[in-house]
Amino acid sequence: MRQRAFCLTLHDLDAMQTSAVLLNRTTELADAERRRLEAAISGVQTFRAGQIAVRQGVPINISLLLVDGFMTRHVDAPDGKRHLVGVHVPGDFVDLHAFPLKRLDHDVGALTDVTVCVFTHDDLEKVVCDDIDLARRLWFITMLDAAQHRQWIYRLSSLSALQRVAHFLCEVNARLLAVGLSDGNSFALPMTQSDIGEVCSLTNVHVSRVLRNLREMGLCQFRSSHVEILNLAGLAEIALFEPGYLYLNPRLAARAVA
């Protein structure tokens, strides 16, 4: 079944000042709503890198909000291989879609060691019944995921290897910017070149070549899990990156491309 390692208490979480990150992604969430949602947190968990947090097909009655670390969504195909279909950064409600779906069509795994907040579906039920605005807000959050899925499809079907990697880096930068984990040009990205390859449907070998090209073009460099964007406007341009699908506020959207 699900593997868990309870380590942090809710109090520890507060001490880590994670509420700064918590739900920042849900722009325009009123303070009262945020407090109401935070009050519904029923616990904190951690997972080690590589652990599966939610297994495909298993009925679930909780949802997880990622506070620290990176997570993935991947389908477990009949061939047994892992196929990435999503990447999550701190502030993402990684499996809120399990609330309406009740069982997932894919696995959710920890890419790095991660910390998550746990919401039981019973508690979410109450929140949703009590506060129609917050309910719509949660629905909105799940639709953000879908919008990112669509852009992922676009990336795979219409962009070259170089563009795909550039586009992905632009997206991650924008999403991390929204939660204060990128300064707009540089951020920690705890992924290997093979991971990036899975995201962009490329081999690790080719990712290496593409990253070299981006470096030689003076656009960005990726070294030891850290991305440095040297020319964001240029990077966004070759990637055909337009951040509208992230539904950021205008200020952030502007910073995401220049």
Place this chain on the structure above:
Amino acid sequence: MRQRAFCLTLHDLDAMQTSAVLLNRTTELADAERRRLEAAISGVQTFRAGQIAVRQGVPINISLLLVDGFMTRHVDAPDGKRHLVGVHVPGDFVDLHAFPLKRLDHDVGALTDVTVCVFTHDDLEKVVCDDIDLARRLWFITMLDAAQHRQWIYRLSSLSALQRVAHFLCEVNARLLAVGLSDGNSFALPMTQSDIGEVCSLTNVHVSRVLRNLREMGLCQFRSSHVEILNLAGLAEIALFEPGYLYLNPRLAARAVA
């Protein structure tokens, strides 16, 4: 702005016995709920093949339920080309996600001449406030789309040309089965080989070759907008098609692969 061609009245729609199709896709929707939703229909529209029903970025206050014909979702990239990210069949609530999002990150267009039911967001608002179960049901429907997006990503990133086309045909067969538009082995598919190419990220030339292969393998044939599956189990097998992501009831799920 949005182009519309009002042609049918709600009465005409009833006369067409479309309520058989209407929302069939939303399995397990109680009769009372279905009636409540049908009561919220505020009109019927038609679009001609090629028309854009919803434009990216434009604020919207209605959502459309597809009753007849096929529609697409496609992102309008900076390069000006159309990039498909979704296909809709009758019974699909094509832009219900606009209810929480309020503006879309992509266009919705008519692949064929289509008929849709119109729901205003004001009316949906009332439905959602009055009936928490139906609200969750609507949320669920939008998450089905997301699940299909994920499988689309999987298809593009992990399957060969032959497998992609086979997988897509299996998916359409399953979805049409759910609304009674496939008998389980044969159905009308009003798409050109170029359309299929856009779905599978292949050229029309290569789609032609792949379809020939599928024909020669005795798995299925596609001629004059009609698909005939000769060996569904075989087709599903080579496509690594597993219908779990469609959240069909067990009976339909079984028929979707054999």
Place this chain on the structure above:
DNA sequence: CGCTAGCTTGATCTCACTCAATAGCAGTGG
């Protein structure tokens, strides 16, 4: 009848994959 859209087939090309060798680096254990 000619025109257009869609489909088919062949020849050639190319982007990214595969295979293979090498190097750096962290951890582990003797």
Place this chain on the structure above:
DNA sequence: CCACTGCTATTGAGTGAGATCAAGCTAGCG
């Protein structure tokens, strides 16, 4: 301390799936 293992990244050479280019075919239609 070094030796060893495993993981990650890099670079080169050869390969292949699918794209591109081009020509011809078919069917519907004004």
